[in-house]
Amino acid sequence: xxxxxxxxxxxxxxxxxxxxxxxxxxxxxxxxxxxxxxxxxxxxxxxxxxxxxxxxxxxxxxxxxxxxxxxxxxxxxxxxxxxxxxxxxxxxxxxxxxxxxxxxxxxxxxxxxxxxxxxxxxxxxxxxxxxxxxxxxxxxxxxxxxxxxxxxxxxxxxxxxxxxxxxxxxxxxxxxxxxxxxxxxxxxxxxxxxxxxxxxxxxxxxxxxxxxxxxxxxxxxxxxxxxxxxxxxxxxxxxxxxxxxxxxxxxxxxxxxxxxxxxxxxxxxxxxxxxxxxxxxxx
Amino acid sequence: xxxxxxxxxxxxxxxxxxxxxxxxxxxxxxxxxxxxxxxxxxxxxxxxxxxxxxxxxxxxxxxxxxxxxxxxxxxxxxxxxxxxxxxxxxxxxxxxxxxxxxxxxxxxxxxxxxxxxxxxxxxxxxxxxxxxxxxxxxxxxxxxxxxxxxxxxxxxxxxxxxxxxxxxxxxxxxxxxxxxxxxxxxxxxxxxxxxxxxxxxxxxxxxxxxxxxxxxxxxxxxxxxxxxxxxxxxxxxxxxxxxxxxxxxxxxxxxxxxxxxxxxxxxxxxxxxxxxxxxxxxxxxxxxxxxxxxxxxxxxxxxxxxxxxxxxxxxxxxxxxxxxxxxxxxxxxxxxxxxxxxxxxx
Numbered sequence: 001x002x003x004x005x006x007x008x009x010x011x012x013x014x015x016x017x018x019x020x021x022x023x024x025x026x027x028x029x030x031x032x033x034x035x036x037x038x039x040x041x042x043x044x045x046x047x048x049x050x051x052x053x054x055x056x057x058x059x060x061x062x063x064x065x066x067x068x069x070x071x072x073x074x075x076x077x078x079x080x081x082x083x084x085x086x087x088x089x090x091x092x093x094x095x096x097x098x099x100x101x102x103x104x105x106x107x108x109x110x111x112x113x114x115x116x117x118x119x120x121x122x123x124x125x126x127x128x129x130x131x132x133x134x135x136x137x138x139x140x141x142x143x144x145x146x147x148x149x150x151x152x153x154x155x156x157x158x159x160x161x162x163x164x165x166x167x168x169x170x171x172x173x174x175x176x177x178x179x180x181x182x183x184x185x186x187x188x189x190x191x192x193x194x195x196x197x198x199x200x201x202x203x204x205x206x207x208x209x210x211x212x213x214x215x216x217x218x219x220x221x222x223x224x225x226x227x228x229x230x231x232x233x234x235x236x237x238x239x240x241x242x243x244x245x246x247x248x249x250x251x252x253x254x255x256x257x258x259x260x261x262x263x264x265x266x267x268x269x270x271x272x273x274x275x276x277x278x279x280x281x282x283x
Numbered sequence: 284x285x286x287x288x289x290x291x292x293x294x295x296x297x298x299x300x301x302x303x304x305x306x307x308x309x310x311x312x313x314x315x316x317x318x319x320x321x322x323x324x325x326x327x328x329x330x331x332x333x334x335x336x337x338x339x340x341x342x343x344x345x346x347x348x349x350x351x352x353x354x355x356x357x358x359x360x361x362x363x364x365x366x367x368x369x370x371x372x373x374x375x376x377x378x379x380x381x382x383x384x385x386x387x388x389x390x391x392x393x394x395x396x397x398x399x400x401x402x403x404x405x406x407x408x409x410x411x412x413x414x415x416x417x418x419x420x421x422x423x424x425x426x427x428x429x430x431x432x433x434x435x436x437x438x439x440x441x442x443x444x445x446x447x448x449x450x451x452x453x454x455x456x457x458x459x460x461x462x463x464x465x466x467x468x469x470x471x472x473x474x475x476x477x478x479x480x481x482x483x484x485x486x487x488x489x490x491x492x493x494x495x496x497x498x499x500x501x502x503x504x505x506x507x508x509x510x511x512x513x514x515x516x517x518x519x520x521x522x523x524x525x526x527x528x529x530x531x532x533x534x535x536x537x538x539x540x541x542x543x544x545x546x547x548x549x550x551x552x553x554x555x556x557x558x559x560x561x562x563x564x565x566x567x568x569x570x571x572x573x574x575x576x577x578x579x580x581x582x583x584x585x586x587x588x589x590x591x592x593x594x595x596x597x598x599x600x601x602x603x604x605x606x607x608x609x610x611x612x613x614x615x616x617x618x619x620x621x622x623x624x625x626x627x628x629x
Binding site: 074076095096097099100101103104105107111112113114115116119120123124125127128130135136140141144145157158180 | 284285286287288289376378512513515516518519520522523525526527528529530531568573574576
């Protein structure tokens with residue numbers, strides 16, 4: 001199936017699911033502080049599918065439901081309706097342990113209570129694969145070393161986590177996710193605290209890792225251009241609604257993005273053949 | 284990369300066990316009646332060889348019937364408080380958590396006193412009523428940690444300062460209840476305020492109590508130890524731990540119950556001894572790192588060493604009078620608490 005033939009709108013039932021690893025099927029969610037009150041936030045039925053090696057960007061302004069969708073995919077939240085399948089298993093009904101063997105989540109930041117070295121941190125990714133009370137095996141050490149090497153952080157191995165830069169830290173956090181040997185890699189605004197070089201570096205690594213290890217990657221972001229440059233599919237969200245699903249070229253239309261992000265902008269084709277967005281100042 | 288191996292863990296524990304042995308020998312030697320090292324060594328040897336009949340009776344009485352049981356009590360209480368402190372620190376993600384600071388010890392005291400008050404009214408066989416005090420202490424501890432946990436929550440997250448304040452307030456409230464109960468309800472056969480509020484190890488207990496304490500300690504600590512790697516991940520927060528494969532609700536339940544039980548055990552036989560659960564895990568973390576597979580056993584041994592040492596000081600510094608051991612641990616612990624609080628704030 002060519003990428004241009006991917007479903008343009010949410011919930012296209014015609015799309016075959018045989019080659020999909022991740023399948024989000026008509027998933028909705030409602031959040032309310034008090035069950036008797038009207039929900040404060042709702043996520044309307046959302047569907048998309050992703051294959052191994054594919055990067056999906058969930059894109060949208062603040063409070064559009066991006067992070068909620070990611071939490072649903074990770075299995076941390078149970079959907080109100082619909083289901084999310086990873087290789088045929090409903091993610092929410094897996095035990096934390098089996099889930100962690102299949103899904104790795106990279107959060108915006110990881111705060112440690114007591115100092116730890118980078119290698120200790122990466123070895124934590126092996127937790128779901130080892131038995132209770134077991135000491136880390138040589139295999140675990142090799143996997144952790146490889147994970148650090150894959151993100152170009154082998155030299156950080158013996159450094160303390162609280163003494164490395166934001167970009168270096170993000171790479172170590174990513175290495176821990178790789179050490180989980182997941183099928184699905186979920187990232188929640190991974191570029192938030194990074195400078196532009198580190199952002200490009202991180203997404204470049206993701207692109208390479210997805211291809212090498214056949215991960216399915218889902219990344220939440222509001223960086224329009226990074227998503228356009230690195231994603232195979234974009235899920236465009238606004239106020240709890242999934243507006244469009246498709247390749248960046250199909251999603252990046254001026255009127256649509258202006259309406260979603262509430263700002264005048266222009267869309268042009270970049271040198272890589274992917275769309276490029278420039279925000280236009282009204283003054 | 285140097286992951287923990289069983290060999291390294293064993294060596295670390297062995298070194299601490301040797302230190303504990305030395306401290307125990309020193310504690311046997313010092314006291315109101317001086318005992319020479321030679322006589323002590325000879326008696327220990329005879330004891331180990333089973334020649335107890337050859338030990339001179341007055342020494343034997345002091346060493347085996349007075350000092351050794353008290354040292355054993357210090358070992359179990361110190362280890363229990365230290366393991367409980369380590370567990371609370373990991374679960375609440377607060378390096379200043381400790382059974383005493385959080386008011387859990389006071390809660391256990393209230394439970395124990397209530398059980399002591401109730402015992403005469405319940406026609407129970409002596410074996411069962413002997414267990415009533417530690418069970419009351421356990422329930423008191425479990426109820427208190429639950430209350431403090433909810434007091435310390437703000438917008439669904441544990442807030443460090445709110446938690447500590449909640450603990451302090453809970454402790455002062457419970458201490459008032461202890462004073463009320465001791466001055467009005469009890470018939471004079473319970474121990475005094477100094478015991479429940481400060482803690483001391485001078486009470487002598489029957490052999491069966493030691494068995495109960497020992498087995499209880501190993502069962503509860505063993506239960507916590509099965510979650511050691513989970514606790515490592517919980518240090519980064521519950522959400523992150525869950526994503527890494529930790530069954531957070533199960534771990535939380537097991538560790539809260541076991542740590543409350545350990546606090547209850549310690550408090551029912553020694554009152555509220557302050558800061559052991561705070562100081563010892565910190566020192567062990569500085570020496571051996573924060574991996575709970577190492578931290579739990581080393582904190583247990585370290586807690587035993589610290590309390591045997593503190594109790595020896597309590598028995599000897601103002602001899603022939605005795606201090607409450609809680610006074611000694613508080614004198615050392617309170618300044619350290621302030622230091623950690625200031626360091627954490629900066």
